[in-house]
Amino acid sequence: MDPITFLILMVAALMLLMFCGLEIAWSVGVVATAGLIWYTGQPIDQLAAATWSSLNSFTLTAMPLFILMGNILGNSGVHERLFNAIDKWIGHMPGGLVCSVIFGNAIFAAMSGSTIAATATFGKIAFPVMEKKKYDPALSLGAIASSSILAPLIPPSILLIIYGAWQGVSIVDLLAAGVIPGLTLTALFIITVVIRVMINPSLAQRQEKVPLAERVKALTDILPFALLIFGVLGAIFGGLMTPTEAAALGSFLAIVLALLAGRLTLPILKKSLLETLSVTSFSLFIMAMATVMSHTLNSAGIIPLVKDYVISLPIGKYGVIIMFFMMYIVMGSFFDSWSMLFLTFPFVMPILMNLGVNPIWWGVIYVMAGEQSTITPPFGLSLFVLRSVVPQHTMGTTVRGALPFMIPIYLNIILCMVFPQMCLWLPSLIK
Amino acid sequence: MHLQFGVGSGQALPTLSTGGQAQMDKLFRVVEWFSHYVSGVLMAGSIFILMLMVLVEVVTRYIMNQPLSLADEYGGYMLVAMTMVGLAYTWKEKGHIYVDLVVNRLPDSLRMKLRLVTLILAMILSVLLVVASWELVSQSFLFGARSGSWLRTPLAWPQMTLILGSVMLAAQLFVDIVRLVRSLTAAGGGR
Numbered sequence: 001m002d003p004i005t006f007l008i009l010m011v012a013a014l015m016l017l018m019f020c021g022l023e024i025a026w027s028v029g030v031v032a033t034a035g036l037i038w039y040t041g042q043p044i045d046q047l048a049a050a051t052w053s054s055l056n057s058f059t060l061t062a063m064p065l066f067i068l069m070g071n072i073l074g075n076s077g078v079h080e081r082l083f084n085a086i087d088k089w090i091g092h093m094p095g096g097l098v099c100s101v102i103f104g105n106a107i108f109a110a111m112s113g114s115t116i117a118a119t120a121t122f123g124k125i126a127f128p129v130m131e132k133k134k135y136d137p138a139l140s141l142g143a144i145a146s147s148s149i150l151a152p153l154i155p156p157s158i159l160l161i162i163y164g165a166w167q168g169v170s171i172v173d174l175l176a177a178g179v180i181p182g183l184t185l186t187a188l189f190i191i192t193v194v195i196r197v198m199i200n201p202s203l204a205q206r207q208e209k210v211p212l213a214e215r216v217k218a219l220t221d222i223l224p225f226a227l228l229i230f231g232v233l234g235a236i237f238g239g240l241m242t243p244t245e246a247a248a249l250g251s252f253l254a255i256v257l258a259l260l261a262g263r264l265t266l267p268i269l270k271k272s273l274l275e276t277l278s279v280t281s282f283s284l285f286i287m288a289m290a291t292v293m294s295h296t297l298n299s300a301g302i303i304p305l306v307k308d309y310v311i312s313l314p315i316g317k318y319g320v321i322i323m324f325f326m327m328y329i330v331m332g333s334f335f336d337s338w339s340m341l342f343l344t345f346p347f348v349m350p351i352l353m354n355l356g357v358n359p360i361w362w363g364v365i366y367v368m369a370g371e372q373s374t375i376t377p378p379f380g381l382s383l384f385v386l387r388s389v390v391p392q393h394t395m396g397t398t399v400r401g402a403l404p405f406m407i408p409i410y411l412n413i414i415l416c417m418v419f420p421q422m423c424l425w426l427p428s429l430i431k
Numbered sequence: 432m433h434l435q436f437g438v439g440s441g442q443a444l445p446t447l448s449t450g451g452q453a454q455m456d457k458l459f460r461v462v463e464w465f466s467h468y469v470s471g472v473l474m475a476g477s478i479f480i481l482m483l484m485v486l487v488e489v490v491t492r493y494i495m496n497q498p499l500s501l502a503d504e505y506g507g508y509m510l511v512a513m514t515m516v517g518l519a520y521t522w523k524e525k526g527h528i529y530v531d532l533v534v535n536r537l538p539d540s541l542r543m544k545l546r547l548v549t550l551i552l553a554m555i556l557s558v559l560l561v562v563a564s565w566e567l568v569s570q571s572f573l574f575g576a577r578s579g580s581w582l583r584t585p586l587a588w589p590q591m592t593l594i595l596g597s598v599m600l601a602a603q604l605f606v607d608i609v610r611l612v613r614s615l616t617a618a619g620g621g622r
Contacts, residue, residue: 021534021542022549023527029556044559045566048593052567055514056507056589064478064513065485241489244506248485273475278526280478280510281517285527288514334530 006039007302024339025286032293040299047292054291055284058244060165064280065247066156069232070112071272072254076263078225079121082107085218092209094201095193097135098143101126102193105147106186109154110229114279115337115374118148119382123389136203137393139196142401145382147189149371149409152337153364154182155233156250159371160363161243163341166287167349169359171243172236173427177360178367180422181412185368188408196404224260228253237430286342294346307350317355318417324348325369332373336381340370361416364423368413375402455609462602463523470599471520474513481509504580508589515596519603543615550608557601564593 001009010031017027029047036042073079086107087100101122108118122144130140152159155175164171197204232250235241241249258264297303310320324344331340352362374382376399383395383402416422488502521527534542570576571587578584 017549017552018530019533020545020549021529021531022552023529025527026549026553026556029560030552033556033559043566044563045570046563047559048563048567048590051515051560051563052511052590052593055511057510058503058506061481061485061506061510064510065482068478068482244502245485245489248482249489251482252486270472270475273478274471274520276478277471277475277513277517278521278524281474281514281521282527284510284514285518334532336528339528 001039003300003302003305006035006300007297007306010035010297018334024335024343025282025289028286028293028343029289032289032296035296035300036292040296042299046295050292050295051288054166054288057165059171059242060161060284062156062171062243062247063158063161063165063284064276065244065251066158066161067114067279068272068276069156069247069251069254070114070117071275072251072258072264072269073111073225074117074121075268075272075275076258076261078111078222078258078263079104079108080125081218082222082225083122083125085222087207088210088215088218091207093194094206095190095197095204096207097126097130097133098139098193098197098204099190101130101140101143102147102150102186102189105150106154106182107226107229109151109182110156110233111225112151114158115148115151115371115382116385118151119145119385120389122148123386127390130204133205133207135205136401138397138401139193139203140401141386141390141393141398142403142405143189143193145375145380145386145398146402146405146409147186148382149368149374150182150186150189152367152371153178153185155179155236156243156247157367159337159341159367162283162287162338163345163363163366166291167345167359169363170427172430173360174363175233175243176237176426176430177364177423179426181364181368181416184415184422185408185412188412189405192405192408224257228257239430283338286339290342290346297346303347303350306347307354310351311354317357320351320355321357321365321417328366328369328373329376332370332376332380336374337367337370340373341366358420358424360427361420361423365413365416368409368416372406372409375399375405459606459609462599462606465599466519466523466603470516470518470596470603471524474517474520477509477513481506481513484509500580501582504578504582504584508584508592511589512592512596515593516599518596519599522600522603522607540618543611543618547608547611547615550604550611554601554604554608557597557604560597561594561601564590564597568594 013034014027014031017030018024022030033044033047036046037044083100083104086104087097090103091097091100093099104126105118105122108121112118127140127144131137151157155178157175157178160174160178161171163169164174228250231253232246235246235249236243255264255269294303313320315323327344328340331344335343349359353359374380377383377395383398386398387395484505485502488499492498534545537545568587568590571585571590576586578586
């Protein structure tokens with residue numbers, strides 16, 4: 001059988017298994033192992049060898065540690081206080097609570113880095129308040145779903161850590177690269193809300209300005225946590241600690257702070273640890289199986305073949321990137337951004353490297369390209385999460401509300417394409 | 432993280448209980464005990480230990496000026512263990528993601544039969560993982576493979592977590608498969 005037929009067969013089998021509902025990691029693993037044994041004729045122990053070598057990485061241990069930090073802060077109720085404090089400061093702007101949600105997501109992003117956690121949290125704590133104050137549900141839910149994209153952009157970003165550790169790109173550089181696009185996107189989101197509310201003030205009522213004394217008190221409430229964030233990020237960007245070390249310090253300090261605040265009980269610690277274990281295990285197993293797949297396809301000579309073909313297309317570097325974009329928009333209907341990374345990067349990375357695309361810049365672009373798919377139907381992970389947290393509204397309402405927020409997201413992507421320095425300037429500074 | 436239909440733990444078993452079935456249920460409880468405490472709680476605890484280990488490393492480097500260089504190596508081993516040994520727990524808690532777009536639209540009986548097929552495929556991969564890990568560990572023993580660090584750890588030992596994880600996963604899958612077959616037969620092979 002020639003390699004092209006084999007590739008088509010592999011992709012078809014993979015699609016079939018995934019659509020039959022077999023868990024993504026197992027779908028990839030079954031197809032990759034079948035190809036490994038039957039087509040490349042390699043011994044079965046390659047399955048274990050690839051799993052071992054992809055998981056045995058100290059750099060990647062930053063991932064569970066950062067997830068733990070976010071879980072502890074989340075489960076001990078820091079986010080409610082955070083949201084209340086932000087709302088006291090900016091709730092009187094046009095758009096009120098909606099702006100607070102966006103701003104809250106930006107700060108939440110600096111503690112957690114997980115889209116799902118962000119969506120669930122704001123769906124739970126912000127939406128009931130918005131509903132009580134008669135905010136337009138589409139605008140409210142749309143803002144909650146779309147601003148969760150900030151979580152994997154603003155450091156620490158779990159998605160960028162996985163990408164960097166898996167593909168051998170500097171994690172410190174990647175985390176730094178996300179800062180400016182994260183801030184510009186926050187600004188663009190807020191501008192979108194303000195413009196929409198200015199056009200139609202009935203969407204969101206303006207709130208009373210809170211007295212200064214109350215605002216200052218709210219600030220002191222969250223100050224320790226703000227210091228935690230700056231400490232952790234400062235240690236990484238200042239070159240004092242590796243991301244893994246900073247993540248360990250971050251989760252340790254999160255435990256200490258939650259203890260001091262009287263919010264940490266043994267069940268909460270256990271729950272946070274178990275949740276961390278689940279996310280680590282499910283996602284890294286997909287990564288391990290994708291590594292096996294990548295090994296199989298490389299041994300069969302398919303990846304070089306596809307690479308040469310795509311590079312020979314007369315569409316240039318940006319044409320290829322736009323082509324990948326289209327692919328992610330289609331795939332995003334079925335997969336989340338983590339799975340898409342694992343499924344496509346064995347092909348995408350060799351092509352982009354060959355075309356001279358900067359892997360740091362691409363990481364940030366991918367985060368936005370991949371994450372926008374979490375708010376597009378029919379799959380959109382954030383849509384599902386919101387649906388389970390706010391069951392009284394249909395997914396259609398959220399989608400309708402999220403669509404206008406696609407404009408700032410795509411605008412930010414275009415900005416990063418036109419001005420790559422937005423992503424590359426900070427990493428160049430910390431060198 | 433995901434919506435999945437209930438064929439796993441907590442499914443009501445058929446009332447007809449023979450001696451063999453009671454034995455089987457006892458076995459299931461043992462498997463699920465392992466999935467919960469070894470795959471779940473123990474591995475979750477190891478994340479806490481990982482955190483402490485990395486912190487100790489920082490302290491020895493900055494304060495005592497003498498890095499231990501333990502965390503670099505053992506952190507990687509622990510990540511392998513968490514991921515692989517944690518699989519059974521994550522499976523039991525339905526934490527692995529899958530595409531539900533198509534299966535959610537199928538009628539119940541067809542969906543359950545399809546689930547049986549996918550569960551068996553998952554089981555096959557898990558058994559292959561057991562075999563592959565066994566081979567890997569035997570080779571590491573045979574060639575005396577050691578880590579490149581000053582510790583010169585024999586790699587076969589940390590690699591055993593691959594075997595442990597895939598065996599526990601296969602056991603958990605076996606429980607799920609038998610449970611599903613039971614509810615399929617109880618429903619009279621589908622309506």
